[in-house]
Amino acid sequence: MSVAVREQKRSAWGGGYSPFKVEYGKLMMWFFLLSDSFTFGALLISYLTTRFATMGWPDPNKVFKSYPGASEFANAPLVFVSVMTFILIISSVTMVLAVQAGKEMNKKAVIKYTLFTIIGGLLFLSCQAWEWTHLYREGAWWGRNPFPNFDGSLSSPNFTNFFFTITGFHGFHVFSGVIINIVMLIMAFVMYSKKEDII
Amino acid sequence: MSHEVVLQADVAGVHGTAHHEEHHHKQSFITKYVFSQDHKIIGKQFLITGIIWAILGGFMSVLFRLQLGFPDTTFPWLETVLGKWGKGGHIAQEAYYSLTTIHGTVMVFFVLTGGLSGTFANFLIPLQIGARDMASPLMNMLSYWFFLLASVVLLSSFFLETGPFSGGWTAYPPLSALGQASDGSKQGMDMWLTALVFFVVSQLLGGLNYISTVLNMRTKGMSMTRMPLSVWGVFLQAVLGVLSFPVLFAGFILLIFDRHFGTSFYLSDIFVAGQILPHEGGNAILYQHLFWFLGHPEVYIVILPAMGLVSEVMSTNARKPIFGYSAMVMSMFAIVILAFLVWAHHMFVTGLNPFLGSVFVLLTLLIAVPSAIKVFNWLTTLWRGNIRFTTGMLFAIGFVSLFISGGLTGIYLGNSAIDIHIHDTYFVIAHFHLVMGVAAFFGMFCGVYHWFPKMFGRFMNSTLGNIHFWVTLIGAYLIFWPMHYEGFAGMPRRYYDYSGWESFKQFISLNKFISIVVIITFTGQFLFVFNFFYSIFKGRKVTNKNPWQSNTLEWTTPIKPLHGNWPGEIPEVYRWPYDYGKDGVDFIPQTTPVGEDESVH
Ligand code: HEM
Ligand SMILES: [Cu+2]
Numbered sequence: 135m136s137v138a139v140r141e142q143k144r145s146a147w148g149g150g151y152s153p154f155k156v157e158y159g160k161l162m163m164w165f166f167l168l169s170d171s172f173t174f175g176a177l178l179i180s181y182l183t184t185r186f187a188t189m190g191w192p193d194p195n196k197v198f199k200s201y202p203g204a205s206e207f208a209n210a211p212l213v214f215v216s217v218m219t220f221i222l223i224i225s226s227v228t229m230v231l232a233v234q235a236g237k238e239m240n241k242k243a244v245i246k247y248t249l250f251t252i253i254g255g256l257l258f259l260s261c262q263a264w265e266w267t268h269l270y271r272e273g274a275w276w277g278r279n280p281f282p283n284f285d286g287s288l289s290s291p292n293f294t295n296f297f298f299t300i301t302g303f304h305g306f307h308v309f310s311g312v313i314i315n316i317v318m319l320i321m322a323f324v325m326y327s328k329k330e331d332i333i
Numbered sequence: 334m335s336h337e338v339v340l341q342a343d344v345a346g347v348h349g350t351a352h353h354e355e356h357h358h359k360q361s362f363i364t365k366y367v368f369s370q371d372h373k374i375i376g377k378q379f380l381i382t383g384i385i386w387a388i389l390g391g392f393m394s395v396l397f398r399l400q401l402g403f404p405d406t407t408f409p410w411l412e413t414v415l416g417k418w419g420k421g422g423h424i425a426q427e428a429y430y431s432l433t434t435i436h437g438t439v440m441v442f443f444v445l446t447g448g449l450s451g452t453f454a455n456f457l458i459p460l461q462i463g464a465r466d467m468a469s470p471l472m473n474m475l476s477y478w479f480f481l482l483a484s485v486v487l488l489s490s491f492f493l494e495t496g497p498f499s500g501g502w503t504a505y506p507p508l509s510a511l512g513q514a515s516d517g518s519k520q521g522m523d524m525w526l527t528a529l530v531f532f533v534v535s536q537l538l539g540g541l542n543y544i545s546t547v548l549n550m551r552t553k554g555m556s557m558t559r560m561p562l563s564v565w566g567v568f569l570q571a572v573l574g575v576l577s578f579p580v581l582f583a584g585f586i587l588l589i590f591d592r593h594f595g596t597s598f599y600l601s602d603i604f605v606a607g608q609i610l611p612h613e614g615g616n617a618i619l620y621q622h623l624f625w626f627l628g629h630p631e632v633y634i635v636i637l638p639a640m641g642l643v644s645e646v647m648s649t650n651a652r653k654p655i656f657g658y659s660a661m662v663m664s665m666f667a668i669v670i671l672a673f674l675v676w677a678h679h680m681f682v683t684g685l686n687p688f689l690g691s692v693f694v695l696l697t698l699l700i701a702v703p704s705a706i707k708v709f710n711w712l713t714t715l716w717r718g719n720i721r722f723t724t725g726m727l728f729a730i731g732f733v734s735l736f737i738s739g740g741l742t743g744i745y746l747g748n749s750a751i752d753i754h755i756h757d758t759y760f761v762i763a764h765f766h767l768v769m770g771v772a773a774f775f776g777m778f779c780g781v782y783h784w785f786p787k788m789f790g791r792f793m794n795s796t797l798g799n800i801h802f803w804v805t806l807i808g809a810y811l812i813f814w815p816m817h818y819e820g821f822a823g824m825p826r827r828y829y830d831y832s833g834w835e836s837f838k839q840f841i842s843l844n845k846f847i848s849i850v851v852i853i854t855f856t857g858q859f860l861f862v863f864n865f866f867y868s869i870f871k872g873r874k875v876t877n878k879n880p881w882q883s884n885t886l887e888w889t890t891p892i893k894p895l896h897g898n899w900p901g902e903i904p905e906v907y908r909w910p911y912d913y914g915k916d917g918v919d920f921i922p923q924t925t926p927v928g929e930d931e932s933v934h
Contacts, residue, residue, distance in 0.1 A: 149463075149906065150553035158468035161545040169537060169575045176583035176626070180598070180619055188614055277595030277611075290614030295596040303586065 177303065181296045190283030192293050197281050202264050218261045222308075225254025229315075241326045248319045255312035262305050266298070274298075370470035371896040375477050376456030377788060380781070382481060383448020384862065387774075389488075390439035391855050393432045400424040402848025404830050418496070427516050429829050430499035434517070437502030438487070438525070442532055445635040445773045446574075447480050453638055453780050454543045454567035456788065460887035461564050463552025463904060465897045468545045472538045479535035487528035490521045498525040501827060503624055506599035506617050510591040513605050522592070526585055533578045533585075540571035540578075552886070554906035559923065561885050561910045562661055563780075566641020569665050570634045573672060577630035584623030591615070618683050625676035632769050633672045636736075637665060639776020640707060643729040645910075646783045647711060649883045650726035651718030652919065654911035657710040664703030671700040681749040682756050690749045697747035704740055708733060719914070723881070724798030725783030731806045732775040738810075739768025742817065757827075760820025763813045771809040778805075778861065785865075786880050790893045791872030793864050801860040808854030812847050819843065884910045884922045908933070 146153045154161065185191055195211035204210070228250040235243035273280035276298050279291040369375060399408065400423065411419030418428035455473065459466050467473045490497040499517025500508035504525065512519045547568045551560070560568075587598040591612075599620045600612035648655040655661065677685060677693040685693075711733045720726065742764040746752050755761065778801075785793050824837050831837040831844070879888040886906065890898050904924040912921040916931065927933055 145556070147556050148553075149551035149555035149559075152549040154548070156549075158545040158549045161549055162468070162541040165541050165544055165575055166537070169541075169579045172576055173579035173583045176580040176623055177586070180583070180587065180623065183619060184598070184614075184616065187616060276590065277597070291597060292614045295590070295598060299587065299590055299596070299598075 174303075177300050181300060184292055184296065188290060188292050190285060190287055190289050192279070192281035192289055193284050197269075198265075200268055214261070214265070218258060218265075221254055221258045221261065225251050225258065228254060241322060244322050245319065245326060248315055248322060252312055252315045252319065255308050255315065258308055259305060259312070262301065266301075269294075368474060370466070370474045372455045372459050372467050372470065372473060373788070373894065373896075373898075375473055376452050376454075378477050379448060379451030379455060379480065380788075382477075382484060383444050383452060383777075384865065386439050386443045386448060386484065388858070388862065390436050390444060391858060393436040393439070395852055395855050396424060397429050397432045397436070398848040398851045400429055400829065401831075402845045402851075404832050426829050427496060427499060430501075430515075430827075431497045431517050431521070433827065434499050434501055435487070435491075435497050438498075438529075440770065441502060441631065441635065442529070443480075443484060443487070445769070445777070446631070447532070447535070449635065449773060449777045449780075450567055450570050450574075450638045451477070451480065451539060452777075453563065453642060453784075454539065454571065456784065457561075457563055457887065458543055458546050458567060459550070460787070460890065460894075460898060461561050461885050462547060462550065462555050463886050463899075463906065464546060464550040465899075465903070467542045468550060469542055473542050476535045476538035476542065479531050479538065483528040483531035483535060486524050486531065490524035490528075493520050493524070495519040495521055497521040503621075503628065504588075505624075506588065506591065506620050507603055507605075510588060510599055511603070511605055511610070512592070513608070526589060526592075530582065530585060533582050536574050536578050540575040543567060543571040544575065552903045552906055555886075555923075558659070558662070559906055559909045561641075562644035562655060562658070563638075563641040565662055565665055566638045566644075569669050570637040573630045573634050573637070573669055577627040577634075577673070580623055581627035584620055584627075587623075588620065618680070621680050621683060622676070625679045626673070628679065629676040630672040632765070633668055635769055635773045636776075637668070639732065639773045639779075640665070642776050642780040642783075643711070643732045644714075645885070646725045646729045646779050647714055648911050648913060649783075649881055650721045650723055650729070651714055652721070652913045653714055653718040654913055654915070655710065656713040656716075657706075658909065658911060660706055661710055664706045667703040668700065671696060671703070675700055678747055678749075678752070681752045687749070694747060694749050698744065701740065701744055701747070704736075708737055708740070723782070724793070724795050724802060725779045727799065727802045728775045728779035728782060731802065732772050732779060734806075735767050735772040735775060735809065738814075739764055739766070739772060743768060754823070755820050757825055758820035759816040759824050759826055762826050763816035763820060766813045766816075767809070771805075771813070775805075778802075781865070783881070784887075785868065785872075786875045787887055787890075789869050789872070790875050791868050792875065792880070793868045793872060797860050797864045801857060801864070804854060804857035804860070808850055808857060811850045812854065815843050815847060879922075882920050884912060884920055886923055889922065889924055 146155075152158075152161070198215045199211045199213075200208050201210055201214040201217075228247045232244050232247035232251060235241075235247055269275075274294045274297075276295055277291050279289055279294040281289060281293065283289040365371075366374060369378075396411075399411075407422030408419070409422045411422050411424065413419075415424075415428065418425050424432070455467070458464070487497075495516040497517060498504065498509070498521040499515055500522070504522075508514050508518055509522055510518075512522070547560070547564060551557075587596075590596040591598050591600055595611075597612035597615035599617050600610070600615045601617075603610045603612055644655055644661060675693060675697045677689065678697045681690050681693075715730070742760065746755065746761065746764055782793055782798055785791070819837075819840055822836065822840070824831065824840060832841065875892050878890070878892055881888070886904065889904055891900060906923045907926045908921065908923055910923050913919070915921060
């Protein structure tokens with residue numbers, strides 16, 4: 135074989151480094167999120183097909199009309215649900231801010247925003263706990279649906295079955311996120327007090 | 334070979350500074366062979382677990398074939414061995430259904446998914462892309478232990494009073510949702526579900542690792558298009574698995590709720606044993622959609638790694654470049670995408686809207702195109718090659734034969750007009766055993782015979798290997814070919830005894846014949862088992878780093894690589910892996926720089 139050797143061209147996909155310039159943990163996280171969206175996608179599509187195949191469905195304005203401390207006759211349709219959604223969105227904003235602060239190596243800000251995110255997550259979980267308890271007291275649970283359909287007819291338990299299963303799975307998700315955030319907060323805190331330079 | 338000398342010099346030169354000193358630590362037996370994080374050991378753990386499962390799963394099929402072939406004969410030893418399941422020398426009905434169910438589950442998930450991709454993704458990815466190990470060795474180890482846990486749980490269901498699950502490997506509700514529906518639907522089903530949830534976890538841990546390792550950890554010069562097809566196969570199967578197993582998981586969550594928490598996702602208006610159940614509003618077909626959304630990709634999860642192994646072994650042993658490398662990669666991509674769009678071809682008779690059915694017919698027939706492209710490329714790779722008939726090569730060729738035979742019947746089944754008649758008959762059994770079951774086994778055997786020298790530093794005996802090949806190939810055709818005729822005659826699958834039907838009496842002796850061949854072929858597999866374990870300790874020693882004169886990186890490691898694979902620097906790659914017979918040179922390893930006057934592939 136000839137001795138003279140051709141130069142290798144270097145490119146992002148040419149091997150020797152990460153084509154997306156990320157460490158493997160992040161890559162795994164991306165793919166995990168993709169896979170996770172398929173789990174939720176499957177649950178939501180199951181819900182949708184069942185809902186379309188079911189003759190009647192309860193009126194959300196009538197199911198979700200209470201809030202903590204409200205009287206029995208309170209009528210605030212979807213208000214508390216919106217508040218919960220708002221909390222969740224805010225906590226993802228603070229999460230993004232925490233990541234950004236991490237990139238800027240601003241440890242104080244990382245700790246602050248991670249803390250906000252955890253508080254947001256816990257707040258959401260408490261709201262959900264209240265909501266579940268409230269619905270349970272009204273007679274709703276897996277296999278039991280006290281709410282009539284839009285047209286007043288008796289409804290099947292499909293609504294409560296899907297509601298508790300999917301929001302339960304979601305709540306479990308938020309809970310895992312909170313735990314992971316707490317671990318990260320502790321790590322950031324330890325590094326902060328040791329004045330270490332990695333984050 | 335000059336190349337080897339250079340590499341050795343390399344090793345001596347950098348050894349002192351290599352960042353791999355840590356691996357010279359003494360390791361105890363436990364950390365080295367049991368809780369190992371070395372991808373090579375984990376691969377072997379998957380392989381040996383897979384072999385044990387295959388023997389058990391195969392034995393189950395022998396037992397239920399006894400019932401199918403000899404419904405009127407009594408085998409007193411059955412009662413001795415199986416107790417109440419073999420009462421009076423017959424396999425009891427409930428036992429028969431459990432055996433077929435667990436046979437299917439074990440073969441599809443534990444052998445051909447866990448055992449096949451678990452073995453070769455782990456063993457080959459780091460070695461062939463030039464990495465020290467997987468991206469996360471810890472997750473990799475956990476992946477194996479979840480797999481083993483799943484295995485133990487599934488196996489223990491055999492020791493339940495009510496026996497293992499018995500409603501078929503697809504576990505359709507209501508049979509799988511209602512404990513009162515059958516004995517197997519009681520705790521057996523709970524353990525089945527537990528085992529499969531652990532299995533999904535194992536697949537995710539493994540799959541995420543394979544994907545990020547392939548994307549991130551290739552050595553210098555190893556661009557994606559210089560990867561051996563074996564790496565492409567396991568990489569794409571991991572992508573398929575990561576995207577489809579979660580859907581099965583979601584389906585299982587709903588099933589668990591139906592079983593234990595009073596929901597009716599899959600159940601409505603049911604009578605069981607004269608009792609009206611309170612369930613209402615659910616839909617059993619929903620489960621089938623969720624199951625087959627995984628289930629169809631799953632068959633490609635099984636076959637893609639086998640395709641990759643076969644391509645690699647075939648090119649090496651034909652001493653020719655693989656024909657149409659990029660067509661091979663593109664057709665695997667096409668398979669990955671189409672695999673998600675054809676699931677309802679398993680559901681043509683569920684009352685699916687015929688228009689929707691015709692869409693799925695079209696998409697199903699489309700997926701035959703990339704499969705056919707691959708077959709064409711294998712055949713053209715063989716064409717005018719200098720074929721070396723090693724045992725691995727024989728199995729690679731056998732794979733192609735089986736894949737063609739079974740793939741053609743897929744095209745029959747993919748047409749709903751035909752499928753409506755032969756759905757759930759032995760025709761389907763024949764189709765998928767040839768195209769998936771036996772073909773994937775052949776891919777696995779091909780891989781084991783070929784990479785055994787790298788795994789254990791010794792060769793398997795090729796005389797025994799060749800006998801094993803012929804016994805298995807002839808056996809497989811004799812078993813599954815006749816089933817096409819039974820299927821055309823309408824003989825349904827999953828029945829306990831056909832002798833009561835006038836229309837199937839004609840098959841009594843055919844069934845007997847099939848069962849006898851099953852017993853012979855199953856026994857023949859012990860040639861492999863013996864060969865495998867004997868050769869680990871007593872096989873002919875490998876004396877040359879590259880015994881097959883192959884181009885890929887794993888053959889540049891020492892004969893018995895330690896954890897970390899290369900003692901010195903990881904070699905750099907300069908060319909694709911299929912430079913066989915180029916410019917009159919028999920083979921040019923990937924680590925050889927491209928000469929000035931040489932054309933690049
Ligand atoms: C050539 C392309 C293929 C086509 C058009 C095709 C089509 C089909 C169809 C329509 C069915 C459903 C039959 C029924 O239940 O009535 C089926 C079943 C099946 N196919 Fe294929 N197939 C093809 C290739 C494959 C491959 C490559 C594999 C595996 C590697 C495979 C594995 C299976 C399995 C496991 C089943 C049966 C599942 C069960 O019901 O238990 N097929 N095939
Ligand atoms: Cu399919």
